[in-house]
Each structure stands twice: as C-alpha cells, then as structure tokens.
Amino acid sequence: MPTSEPIDIFKERLKAARALRGLNQAELAAKAGLPPASVSHFESGPRKPSFDNLKALATALDVTTDYLLGRADTPEASAATVGRLHRDLGKLTEQDLKLATEFVDLLVKRGIKEGE
Amino acid sequence: MPTSEPIDIFKERLKAARALRGLNQAELAAKAGLPPASVSHFESGPRKPSFDNLKALATALDVTTDYLLGRADTPEASAATVGRLHRDLGKLTEQDLKLATEFVDLLVKRGIKEGE
DNA sequence: ATGGAACTTGACGGTTTCGCCAATCCAAGT
DNA sequence: ACTTGGATTGGCGAAACCGTCAAGTTCCAT
Structure with a gap:
C-alpha cells in the first residue's frame, strides 16, 4: 500500500533527489544559484519554491519538475x-x-x- | 547570438497546450480551479504561476510541468x-x-x- | 569536553502572486 | 451601428515567497 500520504511530497522528493546526487544543502544551493537557507526552508519549512526557483532546483539536480512536484513517479535518473x-x-x-x-x-x- | 531566445517560453507553452485541448481561457480556468483573469495574466501578463497553480494548470491540461516550463520539448503528458x-x-x-x-x-x- | 559541519528555525523587510472586480479592447455576427 | 463573447489590462488588499541574517539544534570527530 502507498504508505506515503501526500503530506508534502515536494519536500521528500527534493531531499531524495539531493541525496541521489550526493550533495549537501550548501552545494545544491550553489548549483541552483540560491542561498543555502532557502534549500533548508524548502526541505524542512513550509515554503514552496517559486516558478523560477523550481526550475533552478530541477536543473541543478537534473530531475524533472514533475518528479519534484510529485506528478511523476520516476526517480528520473537522467x-x-x-x-x-x-x-x-x-x-x-x-x-x-x-x-x-x-x-x-x-x-x-x-x-x-x-x-x- | 542566441537572440532568438523566446523571452517567455512559459506563455507560449501555456497557450499552445490550451489550444491543443481546444479550450478557451475560461474553460481552462474552470478546470484548473482558477479565475479566468489569472489565466490571461499568465498568457499575456508578466505573472508566473505559483507552485500550486503550476500543478493545477499542468493537470488540467494533461501536460508535464517540464513542458510548460520549457524544460522538455514535448507535451507528452498523457x-x-x-x-x-x-x-x-x-x-x-x-x-x-x-x-x-x-x-x-x-x-x-x-x-x-x-x-x- | 570542545570544536566544527550540516542543518533547522524564526524573524525582518522587500517583492511577487494571490483572488477579485471593473474597465476596456477586439473580432466576429446580427 | 450595435451587441456579444473572448481576451487583455490595471488596481486593490491579502497572502506567500524572496534573500538575508542570526541563533539554535544535532551529530560526529578531535
């Protein structure tokens, strides 16, 4: 059964994708061109990224935005x-x-x- | 010189996707649970959708968010x-x-x- | 126990989007 | 010329995000 209730899929996906790439928050932040605190806010806080930041994160992690958004189930290798x-x-x-x-x-x- | 870079791919993609489904702005708005004016703002104005509205639009249009964002070349959602x-x-x-x-x-x- | 690294949390002012409403424009059709 | 439906535009207050900073936590290694 799908144990993961859609509490906040985005947070999970972001963390998972970052772990997949072996990056820490600061490194991801640098790659995406935003402050480290923002990444933390996305992963732990209630914040959700804006249009531009979502794009930046997906690009930095080389995943689809659909995956980050929870619209696709693919861990999306490349x-x-x-x-x-x-x-x-x-x-x-x-x-x-x-x-x-x-x-x-x-x-x-x-x-x-x-x-x- | 990549001057031919579309200033705002999202607007184009949104219009294209909507046309693909044969919807007018009001109909799309209804499907996505948004006010019609918002759709117009996205397609013509400077506004960009928020996290949730992006999801809503992609779902209503049955396209990937990557397509809407210009990160993928095909609507390829369905x-x-x-x-x-x-x-x-x-x-x-x-x-x-x-x-x-x-x-x-x-x-x-x-x-x-x-x-x- | 002390230190540092990774991460969390809360606050601030600034910017943007939010939904809403009203005015306007435009291309038909009548 | 008039009306109608689709779309654009702008202003409004409320809400959300933005980057930034400062303190706090947790955990691991010295």
Missing part, C-alpha cells in the same frame, strides 16, 4: 535518457510496444532486490 | 498510451535503463525497415 526512450516508444508498433513492456517489466522485477 | 511502461521506467536502475534504451532502440530500427 531526464535526457528517459526522454529519449520515451520518445522512441512512440515509434513502436503495437506489438513491439508490448515486447518492450514485458522487457522492462522483467528488468523491474529482477532489479527490485538490488535496491541498495 | 502517458495513457505507454502509461505503465513509462511509470516502470522510473523503477529501473541506471544500467537497466540503458539496457531498456538499447532494446527499444533495436525495436525501433528493426521496425522501420518493415514498413508500417
């Missing part, structure tokens, strides 16, 4: 990679799409225990 | 076609993602020669 793959999916025939689905399904199941 | 697959991609490890990419790449190339 936006470019996933983007290309997704674009290519559109070129597939119906049955090839099914093939691809099965293949990915396999990978997912196989990779679950290798979480970390 | 993952209805490849929904499950796209969702699963997020669960893949970096290297499995690469595998999947190659696999799909193969299918695409193979499918092209077989006509449509």
Whole structure:
C-alpha cells in the first residue's frame, strides 16, 4: 500500500533527489544559484519554491519538475535518457510496444532486490 | 547570438497546450480551479504561476510541468498510451535503463525497415 | 569536553502572486 | 451601428515567497 500520504511530497522528493546526487544543502544551493537557507526552508519549512526557483532546483539536480512536484513517479535518473526512450516508444508498433513492456517489466522485477 | 531566445517560453507553452485541448481561457480556468483573469495574466501578463497553480494548470491540461516550463520539448503528458511502461521506467536502475534504451532502440530500427 | 559541519528555525523587510472586480479592447455576427 | 463573447489590462488588499541574517539544534570527530 502507498504508505506515503501526500503530506508534502515536494519536500521528500527534493531531499531524495539531493541525496541521489550526493550533495549537501550548501552545494545544491550553489548549483541552483540560491542561498543555502532557502534549500533548508524548502526541505524542512513550509515554503514552496517559486516558478523560477523550481526550475533552478530541477536543473541543478537534473530531475524533472514533475518528479519534484510529485506528478511523476520516476526517480528520473537522467531526464535526457528517459526522454529519449520515451520518445522512441512512440515509434513502436503495437506489438513491439508490448515486447518492450514485458522487457522492462522483467528488468523491474529482477532489479527490485538490488535496491541498495 | 542566441537572440532568438523566446523571452517567455512559459506563455507560449501555456497557450499552445490550451489550444491543443481546444479550450478557451475560461474553460481552462474552470478546470484548473482558477479565475479566468489569472489565466490571461499568465498568457499575456508578466505573472508566473505559483507552485500550486503550476500543478493545477499542468493537470488540467494533461501536460508535464517540464513542458510548460520549457524544460522538455514535448507535451507528452498523457502517458495513457505507454502509461505503465513509462511509470516502470522510473523503477529501473541506471544500467537497466540503458539496457531498456538499447532494446527499444533495436525495436525501433528493426521496425522501420518493415514498413508500417 | 570542545570544536566544527550540516542543518533547522524564526524573524525582518522587500517583492511577487494571490483572488477579485471593473474597465476596456477586439473580432466576429446580427 | 450595435451587441456579444473572448481576451487583455490595471488596481486593490491579502497572502506567500524572496534573500538575508542570526541563533539554535544535532551529530560526529578531535
């Protein structure tokens, strides 16, 4: 069951994405061009980023804004990679799409225990 | 000289996405739970949407926020076609993602020669 | 126990968006 | 010419975010 109630997905996602990149708040802040305290406010306080800061954070972390916003479930390794793959999916025939689905399904199941 | 840089991509994208759905500002506003004037402000004025309103707009239009923000090139939100697959991609490890990419790449190339 | 690094929290004034309303413009259609 | 529906624009107070700073916490290493 989806234990994570949507208390504040953004905070979680931001922290997760930052951890994924192995950055501390100050480093992320530098990359995104904003003060360290702001990052902390986003992760712990009630603040939500503005239009521009959201973009800056997503770019600095190389994740989609949809992920940060909780609109997409993808931990989003590389936006470019996933983007290309997704674009290519559109070129597939119906049955090839099914093939691809099965293949990915396999990978997912196989990779679950290798979480970390 | 990249002077041709759109001054405000968001405005364009918002208008485009709305047109794509065949909605007028009032209708979009209703769907997103906003006053019609706000939509107009976004499309024509200097205002940029807040965190919550950005989400609302993207949801109402069924596009990614990355698209609206100009961080992605395709509206590509309605993952209805490849929904499950796209969702699963997020669960893949970096290297499995690469595998999947190659696999799909193969299918695409193979499918092209077989006509449509 | 002392020190430092990472992070949290609270406050401040300044800026921007918020929702709302009213006025206005514009391109039809009648 | 007049009206109508869609869109633009501007002003209003309220609310939220902004960057900044200063103190506080927690935890780890010396």
